Amino acid sequence: MTTAGSRRTFTEVATIYAIIAAIGGFLFGYDTAVISGAIGFIRQLFGLEPAMEGWVVSSLIVGATLGAAVSGFLSDRFGRKRMLILSALLFIVGAIASAIPSTVAELIVARMIAGVGVGMASTLSPLYIAEIAPARNRGRLVSIYQFAVVTGIFVTYFINAAIVRFGDEAWEINYSWRWMLGFGVVPGLLYLLLLLRIPETPRWLMKQKQEVAALEVLERMNGREAAKSELHEIVNLKEGKEASVTELLRPGLRLALIIGVVLAVLQQITGINAIMYYAPDIFKQAGTGTNAALLQTVLVGIVNFVFTLVALWLIDKVGRKPLLVVGAILMAISLAVVGYAFQAENVSGMLILFFILLYVASFAVSFGPVVWVMISELFPTRIRGRATAIASFSLWFADFIVAQTFPILIHRRTGIGPAATFWVFAVIAVVAVIFSAAVVPETKGKSLEDIEKMWVRK
Template identity: 55%
Template sequence: MEKQGNRNYVYKITIVAAVGGLLFGYDTAVVAGAIGFIRLRFDLSPAMMGWIASCALVGCVTGALFAGYLSDRFGRKKILILSAILFAVSSAGTAMPQDLSWFVVFRIIGGLGIGIASMISPMYITECAPAAIRGRLVSINQFGIVTGILLIYFVNAGIAGLHDEAWNIHTGWRWMFGSGIVPAVIFFGLLLFVPESPRWLIQADRTTEAEQILTKINGVIKAKAELKEIKAAIHTETGTFSELFKPGLRTALVIGVILSIFSQVTGINAIMYYAPEIFKSTGDGSGSALIQTILVGVVNLLFTIVAIKYVDRAGRKGLLMAGSAGMAICLAIVGTAFYLDAVRGYLVLMAILAYIAFFALSLGPLTFVVIAEIFPNRVRGRAMSICLFFLWSAVYFVAQFFPMLLKSVGSAYTFWMFMVTSVIAFLFIWKFLPETKGKSLEDIEKSWQPR
């Protein structure tokens, strides 16, 4: 029996779970490099372009909605394995079809995997993490997401550079989607070597297994205390949807849902999905636009590392407020540049990179940190499913309507709309979001109980 917790063990299982985040980022961002070629290959209208970019999100919404129930019934680990299988099937399928109908079907299958991983990976990490470093560990999942985004940006640029544009329009985009098989298989293999969530094991009356894992994570003394605390918390919970709408937890649910929506309607996926097209609109060719898109991925990665370092020191609320305020300023600059037709040069690029930096410091990683830690154990899966249902619905809304907004109201007013939502997000976080750094999951649960 270990007297002290094994931090290396905690980081190992966190990194494996974060590969689910990597697949999430890889599969959602692959469309950024491919959408321009698909548009030319199939002569897409703005509405169809939005549908092709966002069709996977139908699967994301569905996957997130049912992931909580499935993970509560079968365990976090098994459902993560299911997500890896769905990723692999989707990657193979989207590389092969000759018509858009089958392409859409396989993208929706991939979306199911994304929706599942987006919920289960941070929840699994939360349920394994010691309270003192929980924010950092859950943020590693976001590091996985942005690593996946950056990786596929490089892969897309590499594939696009193999041959001329005609080859990319006919074949290159297929290779971009098919490349996802490799990380999906790696994720599947790594999951075979990690344990089940100790909190789920206790819920499933497998206490001995749970205690062994908690001992590895926290050491003997803390493990026994935490085991007792978890059992007491589970004993007082009903674990039903109706519990989420009772006083106290109802507030937590509203905060989780609204924060999830704000993380997307502030414009991040409009930029991530359409970055090359945005940069082309400033006068750059497709090659230069893809390189600038890689810069977006690099900045996203670097500032996510900053968030990982400071989230357990600065706290969730301060970083979220700073990030949303900075995003609003950057979006105001981008919108104004388009309004004044001053988009050539580096102004728009620098403002978008700064926007990405502020997002990566705040709403990017910390939305998942907050919604993974504010709910009690037995309803965490169901509650996160609701939050992520709204998150992915918001992603779908933005991805579907962004091309149409650009066409109907123009770039300036579109980015100003995102600026306004960023300001509202700042006000919401300042007024309603509690600080949770350093608290155990059970202490956070007690804070919602009516006084």
């Protein structure tokens, strides 16, 4: 008989493994935030034009898109754990190379290498957690990944600020950005060392017909009786059988693929990383001074951090779908008001700040964590790696489009201006409300096998 104390022990084991895997999200968050502090100095040192500046920012995203694209096939073949270890190695190499370039081309290549690692981790970290987590805690545990992302963003703002204080203006331009980018070696090494301590996922082990090893891991997660029951479910669904990507185009699973890809794209094109990458520039456009803009950017990081904690508490209580719908409604309202504030004359910059913070809070409790949870749990194990990779590839590609186009769109002379840009994001958020309400299923409390059966019945 499983006691309350033993159940708590099993949950603790799963949580430890989830936290280790989620450090890949910290690497994602680190690179999201570090470039916002470094790009100004890189611009001055190399005399970057706007298009090249956007390319330096988005080069990591290009690498991440490639990493996401190959991660599914590689993890299905070689295992989730091994590919997570490879992602950590790539991030370490990329961080070192980013600290020592003498040309912009070398910097771009270095960031692409790091990006491949980040893209692989962004796909495989949530997938790994979903495959080792008990159903009752899966939403919360997978959400740790998004919490790690925002923690990386939050911490990096302070790391950047601390590094800048070490020297004068000349030192800042020539060296501070190198320390900012190179400091990524620290979380990369930590990630690598801790990954060596975690097991392979039981569902991948079953694909390789390693039933004894799979049962041993399941017992660590859920206890002996629950482990036997879960293993029985996996066996009944023939999880060890290989499947091709074309299976995703069959009725039922085709809908799962559409939901995963659309949610991934909507997460990005509602504008979150436009704010994360370019927050200081947005606040300056609202008439805020440089120092105040940097302070307001820190507030964005704090709100993102706090409300992601709220999401960890809510996701297995309220469910995925309600969070998506309510969050998207608040995002749409916030973006519309920000657009109005930029359009109207004599509107306080504090109004823009308030609604950007409301937007970030709404995203942090909804599309931020929930999308990563859902794309990690929607698909059958025999195809989960490749299907999750398709969704993650779509997410990173959408992120690249936003990163490249936002500086052009927001420019008042060469683009449509900040007001129209935020209104476009608001319209997309309305689409997100409709899609979430009408198409997205609720997966709260369901085992991965129950979710697979749901698609089989369709």
